[in-house]
Amino acid sequence: MDRSELESRISNDTSPVFAARELLRESYNADAEAFRQGADVRALVHARANTIDKVLRLIWNRYPFSRSSDIALVAVGGYGRGELHPHSDIDLLILTRHGIEEAWQDDLGAFVTLLWDLKLDIGHSVRSMEECLSSARQDITILTNLLETRTIAGPDGLRAELSELVYSDEVSSDRDYFLAKREEQQQRHKKYGDTEYNLEPNVKGSPGALRDIQTIGWITKRHFGLQNIADLTRFSILTEEEHQILHQGETFLWQLRYGLQLIADRNENRLLFDHQRALAEMLGYKDEGKRLGVELMMQSYYRTVLALAELADVILQYYDEAIIGEGSEDEIRPLNKRFQIRNLYIEAINNQVFAYAPYAIMEIFVLMAQHPEIKGIRATTIRSLRAHRHLIDDAFRSDLAVTTLFMELLRTPHALDQTLSAMKKYNVLGRYLPEFGQIIGQMQHDLFHIYTVDAHTMRVIRNMARLNSTDVRNEYPLASRLIHRLPKLETLFIAGLYHDVAKGRGGDHSELGAIDAEAFCERHHLSERDTQLVSWLVENHLLMSMTAQRKDISDPDIIQAFARAMPSQAHLDYLYILTVCDISATNPKLWNTWRASLLRQLYIEAKRALRRGTDTPVDRQAWIRATREEARQILHAQNMTDEQIDPIWETVDEDYFLQDSTVDIAWQTAAIIRHGDNPDPLVLIRDTRGGPTDGYSQIIIYMKDRVALFAATTAVLEQLNLNIVDARINSSEGPHSISSYVVLDEQGQPLGVDPARKERVRKRLIEELDDPEDYPDIIHRRTPRQLKHFAFPTEVTFSNDTINQRTVMEVITPDRPGLLARIGQVLLEHRVRLTNAKIATLGERVEDVFFITDEHGEPLRDPGVCQALQQDLCKMLDDIQ
Numbered sequence: 001m002d003r004s005e006l007e008s009r010i011s012n013d014t015s016p017v018f019a020a021r022e023l024l025r026e027s028y029n030a031d032a033e034a035f036r037q038g039a040d041v042r043a044l045v046h047a048r049a050n051t052i053d054k055v056l057r058l059i060w061n062r063y064p065f066s067r068s069s070d071i072a073l074v075a076v077g078g079y080g081r082g083e084l085h086p087h088s089d090i091d092l093l094i095l096t097r098h099g100i101e102e103a104w105q106d107d108l109g110a111f112v113t114l115l116w117d118l119k120l121d122i123g124h125s126v127r128s129m130e131e132c133l134s135s136a137r138q139d140i141t142i143l144t145n146l147l148e149t150r151t152i153a154g155p156d157g158l159r160a161e162l163s164e165l166v167y168s169d170e171v172s173s174d175r176d177y178f179l180a181k182r183e184e185q186q187q188r189h190k191k192y193g194d195t196e197y198n199l200e201p202n203v204k205g206s207p208g209a210l211r212d213i214q215t216i217g218w219i220t221k222r223h224f225g226l227q228n229i230a231d232l233t234r235f236s237i238l239t240e241e242e243h244q245i246l247h248q249g250e251t252f253l254w255q256l257r258y259g260l261q262l263i264a265d266r267n268e269n270r271l272l273f274d275h276q277r278a279l280a281e282m283l284g285y286k287d288e289g290k291r292l293g294v295e296l297m298m299q300s301y302y303r304t305v306l307a308l309a310e311l312a313d314v315i316l317q318y319y320d321e322a323i324i325g326e327g328s329e330d331e332i333r334p335l336n337k338r339f340q341i342r343n344l345y346i347e348a349i350n351n352q353v354f355a356y357a358p359y360a361i362m363e364i365f366v367l368m369a370q371h372p373e374i375k376g377i378r379a380t381t382i383r384s385l386r387a388h389r390h391l392i393d394d395a396f397r398s399d400l401a402v403t404t405l406f407m408e409l410l411r412t413p414h415a416l417d418q419t420l421s422a423m424k425k426y427n428v429l430g431r432y433l434p435e436f437g438q439i440i441g442q443m444q445h446d447l448f449h450i451y452t453v454d455a456h457t458m459r460v461i462r463n464m465a466r467l468n469s470t471d472v473r474n475e476y477p478l479a480s481r482l483i484h485r486l487p488k489l490e491t492l493f494i495a496g497l498y499h500d501v502a503k504g505r506g507g508d509h510s511e512l513g514a515i516d517a518e519a520f521c522e523r524h525h526l527s528e529r530d531t532q533l534v535s536w537l538v539e540n541h542l543l544m545s546m547t548a549q550r551k552d553i554s555d556p557d558i559i560q561a562f563a564r565a566m567p568s569q570a571h572l573d574y575l576y577i578l579t580v581c582d583i584s585a586t587n588p589k590l591w592n593t594w595r596a597s598l599l600r601q602l603y604i605e606a607k608r609a610l611r612r613g614t615d616t617p618v619d620r621q622a623w624i625r626a627t628r629e630e631a632r633q634i635l636h637a638q639n640m641t642d643e644q645i646d647p648i649w650e651t652v653d654e655d656y657f658l659q660d661s662t663v664d665i666a667w668q669t670a671a672i673i674r675h676g677d678n679p680d681p682l683v684l685i686r687d688t689r690g691g692p693t694d695g696y697s698q699i700i701i702y703m704k705d706r707v708a709l710f711a712a713t714t715a716v717l718e719q720l721n722l723n724i725v726d727a728r729i730n731s732s733e734g735p736h737s738i739s740s741y742v743v744l745d746e747q748g749q750p751l752g753v754d755p756a757r758k759e760r761v762r763k764r765l766i767e768e769l770d771d772p773e774d775y776p777d778i779i780h781r782r783t784p785r786q787l788k789h790f791a792f793p794t795e796v797t798f799s800n801d802t803i804n805q806r807t808v809m810e811v812i813t814p815d816r817p818g819l820l821a822r823i824g825q826v827l828l829e830h831r832v833r834l835t836n837a838k839i840a841t842l843g844e845r846v847e848d849v850f851f852i853t854d855e856h857g858e859p860l861r862d863p864g865v866c867q868a869l870q871q872d873l874c875k876m877l878d879d880i881q
Helices: 003-012 017-036 041-060 102-117 129-138 140-147 156-166 174-191 210-224 229-235 240-264 273-282 293-324 360-370 379-387 394-398 400-411 416-425 453-466 477-485 489-498 509-523 528-539 543-550 556-564 569-586 593-612 620-637 642-649 655-659 662-675 709-719 755-769 772-780 819-829 863-878
Strands: 071-076 090-096 122-128 149-153 332-334 339-342 345-348 682-687 697-704 723-730 736-744 795-801 806-814 833-838 845-853
Touching: 003 017, 003 041, 017 041, 017 240, 041 071, 041 102, 041 149, 041 240, 071 156, 090 129, 090 140, 090 156, 102 122, 122 129, 129 140, 129 156, 140 156, 140 174, 140 210, 149 156, 174 210, 174 293, 210 240, 210 293, 240 273, 240 293, 273 293, 293 379, 293 416, 339 360, 345 360, 345 379, 360 379, 360 400, 360 416, 394 400, 400 416, 400 489, 416 453, 453 489, 453 569, 477 569, 489 509, 489 528, 489 569, 509 528, 528 569, 543 556, 543 569, 543 593, 543 845, 556 593, 556 620, 569 593, 620 642, 620 655, 620 662, 642 662, 662 682, 662 697, 682 755, 697 709, 697 755, 709 723, 709 736, 709 755, 709 772, 709 819, 772 819, 795 863, 806 863, 819 833, 819 845, 819 863
Parallel strands: 090 122
Antiparallel strands: 071 090, 071 149, 332 339, 339 345, 682 697, 697 736, 723 736, 723 833, 795 806, 806 845, 833 845
C-alpha cells in the first residue's frame, strides 16, 4: 500500500493499528536508509516529527472530541520543537480549557490505549489550562516543556493562550527561571564529572552536549519570548561565527544521536563502547595509519563539545549580566594598561588590545594565574580573543615577550592545570603549542586510558601542582616530600606537558615527544642542563613504571641496572614524581597502594644504589647472608633453634632470601615450624602494613609440592572473587613449596576488613588443595569474573634473564574468567616450572609477567619449546568464553 492508502485506512478502518504501524515502519526504514546514505540529519529529524504529527492527527480526528474548541493535542518538549530522533520520546499534552468533559472520558482512554498499541515511546499528560499553569509554577521541568509547544490537532488558539501565560511573570520571573536552569545545568555537569571528556559520553546530557544547547535555547526563549534559537542573531547575542558554531555543533551531535539510536534500536543517548565502532563505521570514519576510525570520531566529538562549552560560557555570562546584574553597579578594578577586573571577571580595556599588543593573548592567562579571585574571562573579551587567535603564528611563538610570559605562567604558584585548561578551552594552548593541539580530544579505544590524551595531561599537571599542598601527604607521602627538593618546578611541568604529546603519530611517542620538548625548551631559552633534563624525562617517563610493574625489583641486579640509567639523584627524584603523577592520572583504579609501594621500593633501592655507586657490583651472596642472619636473630628471639630453622631453609632456593623482607621470612619460618608434621596445607593470611604489600592481604601456602598447584590455587582464589596482584612461587629442592599471593577483595580492600571472610578463605584453600586429584576439576570450574568488551588476540613473548638463569614470559591478553588458572594449566602440560609472577590488570587488558624455568631449573633455551608454549597459551586463552 502507498502512503495515501495507509493514511486513508488510519482514518477509516475500524482498527487503524495495522495501517498506522505499517506507515510508521516504512517511514522509519526509509529515513534510516537515507541517513546511511548521507542525507541531511536535520531534514530527517524534522521529517520523523512530521510523520508522527500526521499519524497522531489522523487518529485524533477519529474521535468526536476532536471537533470541540475546548480540547487540543499539543506537542511539548523536543517534540514541541519539531525534533524527533528514531527512538526519541514523544511528549504530548492533551490540553483542555476547563477540564475533561464526561462525554470525552471513554474516547480519550481509547485514544491513549491506541497510541500504546502502536509501540510508540509516548509520554503524555492530560491537563486543563489552570492545571498547566499550577504545575509549571511548581516544577521547572514542566515549565520548560511548556516553553516549546506545537498544536498537532485541535484549535491552536488554546495552545497560544497557554503559551502567552507561560512566558509571563505570573508563572516564573525571568530571574528565577535563569537561576533554576543554571543550577540544573551545574548539577547535571557535576553528575558527569564536570568534564566534556567522558569515556562513554552522553550526547544529550554530558557537558557541552545537546542539553547545554537546549538550555541556552530555553533561557533565550524565556528572556526574549523567542520560538527559534536562530533568532538570537537578531539581538546581537551571537555573532554569525558563533551561530555557525552552535548550528554545526548541534548538527554533528544530532548525527551521532541519530546513528546511535539506529544501532541500539532504542532511545539510547550514551556513546557506549558497544556502539562506538559501529557508529564510526556508519558515519564513514576510516582508520588512518595507527589511528582507528572510532578514535577519530571521538576526537571530533570532544573537540565539538569543547567549542560548544566555550560558546555556552559566552551566552550564559551575557544572561548573567543582563538578567542577574540588571540595575546593579559594576565593580571595576584596574590591573594594568590592558586589563581590568569587572565583577570578578577579567576583561580587556577595549576590544583592540590583542590587535595592537598580541602578547596580551598570553598575558591575560598569566594575570588569571596571579589573581586567583578571578572567576573567568568576560564574554566580550572571549569574543575578542577568538577574533584575534589567528595572530598566534610562528612569529608569535618565538616572540621573547610571549615566551617569557609563558615561562612566568609555569613559575607562578597556583592551580596551573586550571589556567592551562582555560587556555585549551579558548583554543590558545593548542595554537601556541601546535604539537599539543594535535592531541586535543585524542582518545585510545580501551578501558585503561579512560581520558583523552589532553585531559590526561591536564590531570598530570594537576597532580604535580597539588603535591605542594598539605592535603595530599597521605595520598602521595614520598612525592609530596620530594617536590620541595626539586630545584625548578617548571622543568617538571614542562615534562608533564610533553610526556604524551607525540601519541598517535606512529613511532615511539617517548622519543618523538623528547624531540618536541627539546625544541620547546630551546624556544623558551632554558639552559642546556634544564633542556637535557626535560628531554630525558620525556624520553624515559615510562622507565620507572615499566621496571616496577614488569621486573623483579627485589633482584639486586635489576635495581643496579635501573640506577645505572639515572644520570643523577635529581633525575631519579624528578622521574619518581613524574611517574606517580602520570600513573594516578591515567585511571583512578590504576593508582593504588600496591603500585605506590612498588614505586617507593624501587625509588629507595635505586637511591641506595646511587649512593654506593652504580659501578660497584652487587654482592648477592653477602645480601643473602645478611638476610638469613637478620631473620635468624628474629627467630632466636622467639625461642626457635637452628636445628628447627635450617632444615626448612635448606629446601628453598636463594631467591627466597632476595625477595622477602627478614620479618616476612621469620614470620613464615616460625609458622612452618609450629605446623610441624601436620599433613594438611598451612595457609597463613594477614593484612600487611609497610613494605611493598602495604594495604593488601598476603596469603602464604606451605604444603607438599604438587603438579598443577599454582593453577589450582589461582583458580580457587579467583572463584572466591579475590583479585591477585602478585604471585611468588619459591622453588624447592625438598618435598614442600612456599607460595605467596598478594590479594584484594572485589571492592579493592584487604581481607582484614571482614575477619569472617578471611577465615572462610583460609578453610576453603585447605579443603581444596589437600587432595591433588581434585585439581583438574578446580581448574576447569567457571570463574564468575569476566569482562565483555575489547577482544584482541593474546600476545606471548619470551626473553632470558641470564643473571638469574630463568626465562621471562610476558602475556598480554584481555581479562577473562580463570585466566591465571588456564596459564598454570598450560605451563603444567609443557612441564614448565613457575618461580615468580608479576600480575597487572589494566582496564580490560592483562599484562602479566611470569618467571619460568624448565623442569631442571634451567632457562628455556629451545626456540621450538617456546614456540609450542606460545601457541598453546594463545589458543587456550583466546578460546575462553
